[in-house]
Amino acid sequence: MRGYSFVAWIIGLWVFLIILVGAGLPVKSAEADSIEDRVERLEEKIRELEAAESNEEDLYDIKSQFGKNLRLFGDINYYTDSRERRNRTFSVGSLGMHSTASYGDRLSFAFEMIVVAHDHSTSVNLERIWVGYTVNDLLTLRAGRFHSALGYWNKAYHHGKYFFDTVERPFFLKFEDINGIMPIHIVGLELSGAFDSGAGTLKYWLQLGNGPTLHKDVHWWMYSNTQTYVLVPNNQTDDNDSKQVTARVAYEPSFLPGLGLGVFGTNFLIEYTDRSVPVEVIDLHQSIYGADLQYKRGALEILSEYFRFKNGEATANAYYGQLSYNLGKFTPYARYEELDTKANDPYLSLLSGGNERLQYIGGVRFDIDDLHSSVKAQYRYDDWKGGNIYEVFEIQWAFNF
Amino acid sequence: MKRIIAITILLSIVVFYANERAFAEPFDAKGAASGFVVIVNIHGPLLDADLTMVKSIYLGDKKFIDGVKVKPVNFSEGALKEGFLESILSMTSKEYKLYWVKKVFQESAKLPRSIATTYGAVKFVKENEGGIAYIPSYSAKLLGREVVVIRL
Incomplete structure (x- = not known):
């Protein structure tokens, strides 16, 4: 058991x-x-997902890229009595349509068209259109209509006012059709590139294109006792054999990040009829050259440019200095700008906007949204030689979508 | 007129000096202290890339090296991207976006690709000779042979 x-x-x-x-x-x-x-x-x-991406790549060459980077820029403004607009007034700014695209690593395209609402009509202007091919960092070739490489502001800022802090560009950098005094646009070829050295980055732009021509200003009586003219880029036909050459070289030193220094110049031929001798066409060789400085680091931005106008008979100077400081959503700014001319300057005296003038501007920009909408409010003191002084209060709501 | 210019210059110097004080920290040992590392393809031209070159690449100024198209990759919005932008470019995410919006519409520049995961970033760099990206520093040991970390 x-x-x-x-x-x-x-x-x-x-x-x-x-x-x-x-x-x-x-x-x-x-x-x-x-x-x-x-x-x-x-x-x-x-x-x-990988299969879908592969299909997308297969269709890439066939599908249109137009609209991939498509954006509309606009602005609505309010002005008190000013030289440009009598009476307190609301004003619709131009509506700009920008589109850019690229195929592969080297081919690129850009397009900018604006719709302008005048008092009793609307016009559509093709402002920029170009095709470009990038060989390497040192060389990109573009053909088309672009902003001339006259200084920093003209290359950095196009028709979208959202991009800059102030209500308007410096008055002597205005577009040709609103009394600009410089050829802001050029039709032709552009070479550009950048070279990195240990000491910094060197950039260049070299342009060859049709020089501008002059058209009678229908609103000349607002600016002068005699007929004045506006500059007009020659889009289809150059009115003379002479070509405009523009060049700019800029340097961004490594020792001071945020700083940019540039020098630039252009030369072009204007043919005009002397008012005193109407049948005689006069050739005027005009040069514009100068220097620019930008400093942007953190909250601080400083922009400053100097232009010297020179022809066979007279010289003139234009310059501006702008300071802004970002405080989160608010960016206060100030700018001083001046055009200093001589009465006998054969180039500037022809132009509606060629009168001696200075402006003080002070204002603040408020960013409603980081990328799409901002409101600017500024005071502008406008002194035009031989004309009235205007103290203008301006508000602008700039946007893009 | 001369007084105005003198006052403007004096004011600019004061504001400039005050602003520069905010950037007194030297650029060294970038990345490790900020929680990211920069990775490149072992067969590509970026093995010797330094801080200046990485900055140029992410600002769109440097597009080709030895004939190879450089392809930078950003992380999606978040702390890693903010840390990288602050350390390498001294920019906030908002400033960086604005910079690129201007560049796209000025020059038809191509935006750097944006990827949401470390896996995606490493895969992209592995498959592209000119690829360059940044990933969390703790992921550096998981890279494999085709992708290496570069020191800035």
Whole structure:
């Protein structure tokens, strides 16, 4: 009997051990099933996404890229009595449509068209259109209509007023059709590039194109006692064989990040009829050259440019200095700008906007949204030689979408 | 007139000096202290890239090296991207976006690609000779052989 008890103990012990080991064996639980399923679904999803990306790449060469980077820029303004607008007035700014695209690593395109609402009509202007090919960092070739490389502001800022802090560009950098005094646009070829050295980055722009021509200003009576003219870029036909050449070189030193220094110049031929001798066409070779400085670091931005106008008979100077400081959503700014001319300057005296003038501007920009909308409010003191002084209060709501 | 110019220059110097004080921290040991590392393709031309070059790449000024198109990758919006932009470019995310919006519409520049995951960034750099990206520094040990970390 004692022997049977011992055997029973051993058998019982073995059964107990078998049960214990069996309980510890790894079995597929419902939770493990769930994790495996999830991993499988995720892998399937990755395969689908990779396949979709591959399809997208196959269609890339066929699909139009127009509209991929398409943006509209506009602004609505309010002015008190000013030289440009009598009476306190609301004003619709121009609506700019920008689009850019690229195919592969080297081919690029840009397009900018504006719609301008005049008092009793609307006009559409093709402002920029170009195609470009990038050989390497040192050389990009573009052909089309672009902003001339006269200084920093003209290359950095186009028709979208959202991009700059103030309500308007410096008055002597206005576009040709609103009394600008410089050829802001050029139709032709542009070479550009950048070279990185240990000491900094050197950038250049070299342009060759049609020089501007002169058209009679229908609003000359607002600015002068005699007929004045506006500059007009020659889009289709150059009115003379002479070509405009423009160049700018800019340097961004490594020792002071945020600083940019540039020098630039242009030369072009204007043919005009002397008012005193109407049948005689006079050739006027005009040069504009100067220097620019920009400093942008953190909250602070300083912009400053100097232009010197020179022809066979007279010289003139134009310059501005602008300071702004970002305080989160608010950016206060101030600018001083001046055009200093001589009465006998054959170039500037022809132009509606060529009168000696200075302006003080102070204001603040408020960013409603980081990228799409801002409101600017500024005071502008406008002194035009021989004309009235205007103290203007301006508000602008600039936007893009 | 001369007084105005003198006052403007004096004011500019004061504001400039005050602004520069905010950037007194030297650029060294970038990345590690900010929680990211910069990765490049081991077969590409970026193995010797330094801080200046990385900055030029992410600002769109440097597009080709030895004939190879450089392809920078940003992380999606978040702390990692903010840390990288602050350390390398001294820019906030908002300033960086504005910079690129202007560049796209001035020059038809191509925006750097944006990727949401470390896996995606590493995969992109692995598959593109000119690829360059930044990832969390703790992920650096998981890179594999085709992708390396560069020190700035």
